[in-house]
Amino acid sequence: MKYVGKEFNRAEGKLKAEGTHKYPSDIRESDTLILGVKRSEVPHGNILKIDLDRAKAVKGVIAIFTAKDIPGRNRYGIVHKDQEILVEKKVRCIGDPICLVVGESKRAVEEAIKNISIQYEMLTVVTTPFEGLKENAPLIHENGNLLHKIEVTKGDVERAFKEADIVIENKYYVPFQDHMPLETEAGFGKIDEDGKLAIWAGTQTIYRDIDEISYALDIPKDQIRVAAPFFGGGFGRKDGITIQLLIALAVIKLRRPVRIFLERSESINSSYHRHAAFMKYKTAAKSDGTITGCEAELYFDKGAYASLGAEVLNLAVEHFAGPYKIENTRVNGYAVYTNNPIGGAFRGFGVPQVTFAFESQMDIIAEKLNITTLDIRKKNVIHQWDTSCIGHTFIYSTGLKECLQALENTDLYKNKKEYLKTNSENKKRGLGIAVAYQGGGLGVNIPDYAQAKLELKENGTLIVYGGISDMGQGNTTANVQIAAELFNLDRSKISYTTPDSKFTLDSGPASASRTTYIYAKALEGASKILKENMLEAAAIFLKENIENLILSNGSIIGNSGEVSFEKVYELMDSTKRMAICYADNPIAKDRHEIGHGLPHIIYSHSAHMALVEVDMITGSVAILKYITATECGKVINPQSLQGQIHGGAAQGIGYALFEGLKLENSKVLNNKLSTYIIPSILDVPEIECLHVEPYETTGAFGMKGVGEISIDAPAPALSNAIYNAVGYRSYSLPITAEKILLRENNQW
Template identity: 75%
Template structure:
């Protein structure tokens, strides 16, 4: 092929590198007002009074809004609408928005925020799920503290325990992880020329935003325009409302342009995070290495609001026992409200938490049986037509066995004794392996579709209209490749628009490893339709059989004559120059009605290997080498794929060794980049990326999603490597030098 599978320059590369692209935080008009938010300083309290007098008197302040000024329901949430634009009477976490301030300068707004006086009646603070589940616990929400409970079984777990040669029983815990996108929540809004509310924001789903704005502020959907230019990272942080409703409220009240850009500490205090989790595992293993059964209890700290907590828990439950063939399982999951920061969507969507636990169990089993960690995984690896740990059948491409074999054939693994040998004082090296799989798409019972749209232009170029955000992952480049490939044309003659509800169609969120998979498939369908229309037109004009025509370099040629794309444009009606294709994501036939979005049917697979060096005197861990092997179907763009894998692995390295919100009475203590530690370039080694190409018949050109799979395996791979080096098994993340030195084996 001409473009598919080849290196292809990013279509957004130049405009980002030379600074001409405007990110949401760069956008404003003349006389644009600055927005700021007075946020709750108590974790759980009733609001007794709000005094705005001194704040209103600050020079440069245009308006201050409270919940009383909101015309609609003042409620939002992707599934459970339990959040308020501005809190009416009760705050549930530090950072809850209480007042919205609009002013002429940032300084004026910041001063007004300081001058607002709020009186509280403090309530009991719920600090973790176990406190929340107590019978007499203070209720975070009126309905109680249990947001979601799910329980699933397969086979006979008690029989598995009776027949097992060894039982492995452990507890694991992981903290809240922050997304740390380079650009925090930001946006700009105004009344457009046609009188509509128009918002430009860093958002992963423009049409969901429109629905949320309409519901919360009582504005007809047709009067709302939302646009998502390229923005500086999301990773799930912007998969839902962040600042859009604040912008919308100010614009409809003031009829003036406004902008907002959160400082880092405000962003961390008020936004979503990867759920903290507490997990109890019991695994039954036969002496030949076969996993007979697994039982687990999983407690997710939901924080103060639902967000996508139930759905994240469901995905964790679906993946709780890894990508292995296990005949007997039982799993029970709880998502519990607390007064901690909000748990929400984050790359991996619940899988990194449970994968840390189960892949640790796998290594413990291998050691007890005196077999290699690679062998036990190959022995139990899931294959096509096997059933998952919750009972549904894998009917599509399944390449984990090949991923494990790819690691086995690396120079590092073949010569591991050489790499593990070290003569430095107080230093020891270890090798760790972990496998993972990741369901792509939104799953059963959730609308999961895309609408591809392509238009032929007068100059013979094509426009691909994108309805799915590109937050840096590079999906727009893949879309251009797909269109250019189908029309066998110069890639520079294919243009792409970022999502804008004025021009583009609803295609769902940029999440769940679905962006290139489903929109690429929709775009592939639209390309086929438009190509057929153009060939039919050329066949009529050239008096040729359509089957005899060829397309090359923006021309359609017959035996004698040819027509350029721009010529064909003149012979086509306005309607025929545009093609639209609607596609649905495949869904599993084995439905679990108890679990919203569960199960999935298209999966990506990976196996990771980490070589670490541990200073046994100080506990410091250095990551020496890291290798990934990934089954993502057909590779569309090797460069983009490499970036996705390395970026996800780097985030997973942070999860393993450095990251986690530090909380005291539900207050975040490390809410700055100087105190919330993420890996720097000095902490991440060169990451070798191996691509195991299977063919996924349901995806464009045989591809499937890869956005999340790379973050699931780093934490257990590194943890297993640390144990291999030092003999220390850590049951909680992050694995810090302090834990290694004191041999801290606690989890919860």
């Protein structure tokens, strides 16, 4: 192939490098008003009184809105509509929005927010899922504190434990992790030239936003426009409503342009996070290393609102015992409301939590049985046509065995004894391995499709109308690359639009490792339609059979001559210059009635290996080498693949060693970049990216998703490496220097 699988610079790279692209936080007009939010400073309470008098008197304040000013239902949520645009009676977490302030300047808005006085009746705070499940627990929502429960059993678990040669039981805990996108929640809104409510925002799904705005504010969908320019990171943080409804409310009330850009502390206090989780595991094995049974209880801290908590729990359940062939399993999962920050979508979507737990179990079993950590994984790893830990069949490509072989063939693994040597008595080295798999797409019972739109222009160029947000992951480039391949056309003659409901079609969310996979399938179909239309016109003009024609560098060439794309445009009927194609994601036949979106059928796989050095005086951990082996089908763009792997691994390193919200009575204590520690360039080693490429028959050019698979394995790989170095196993994250030095027994 000429373009696919080759190095291909970012399609939008020049725009971003020159600073000419406007991110959501950049967009404004001369008369744009500023929005700010008065938020709850208590985690649980009834609102008794709101005093706005002093705030309204602040010079430059245009309006202050409360729940009574909302024309619609004042409810939103992707699945469970349990959140309010502005809280009317009861706050459930610190950061709940109560008043929307609109002003001429940021200073005026901030002054007004300080002068809003709110009186509360304080309610008992629920800080853990276990408190929330108590019989007489305070009710956070009227229907109870248990948002979702799921149970799955496969085989005979009791028999597996009875007949096992070894049974390992442990408890694991992981905290809330913040996404820390470089650009926080931001957006701009106005009444556009068509008289519609128009919003430009950092959002991962424009059409879902339209549905939410229509429902919450009682506005017809055809009167709403949402656009997603390139924005500064999401990772799931923007997979749902953040500031869009606040913008919409102000615009429809005032009929003036408005903008909002959250400060970091406000963003952390009010937005979504990776769910904290308490996990109890019991695993059975034979003396030869065969894993024969696994039982788990998963308690996911939902925080104050549902968001996608039930769906995150379902995915955790689906992956709870890893990518292994295990005949007997049982898992019980609980998503429980608390007054903590909101748990929502985050890259990996429930899989990093359970991967940390089960990959730790695998290493513990390997040590007890005196089997190498790589060999025990090779022995149990899934293959095509095996069944998963919840019982459905892997009917498509599975490349995990090849990933493990790739690690085994590295110089680091072959010569690990040499790499583990140190020149210091105070430093010890260890090697750790972990594997993971990640379901791609939205899963069973959820509409999962894309609609590609492709147009031939008068100057002979093509426009790809992008229906799925690009928050930096590179799907724009991949789609330009695919169009270049399919039309044998130089990239300079292909342009790409970001999602805008005025021009682009509904293609679902930029999430679930589906973005390039599903849109590329639709783009293939649209390209086929447009090419056939172009060839048909050229064949008539050249008086040749279509079979004799080829596309090359902006022309259609036959035996008797050639015709340029520009001329083909003139020859074509206007209705045939644009092509639209709809594509569905494959759905598992082994449907479970036990969980929304469960199971998946397309999976990506990975194996990670880390070499660490632990300073026994300070407890600090240095990562000396980090190697990933990834299977995601055919690689469309090697640069983008490395970008995804490097980024996901870096986030996973943060999850393992540094990150986690520190809570006191449900209040976040580390809500700033200075106190919420993420890895710096000095903490992230050079990452060696290996990949294996089994052909995936369902994907364009044999590809599948890679966006999430890179974040699942770093935490257990590093945990296993630290144990290998110093003999200390942490059962919770992050694995800090203090834990290592104090040898904390941190099972909950």
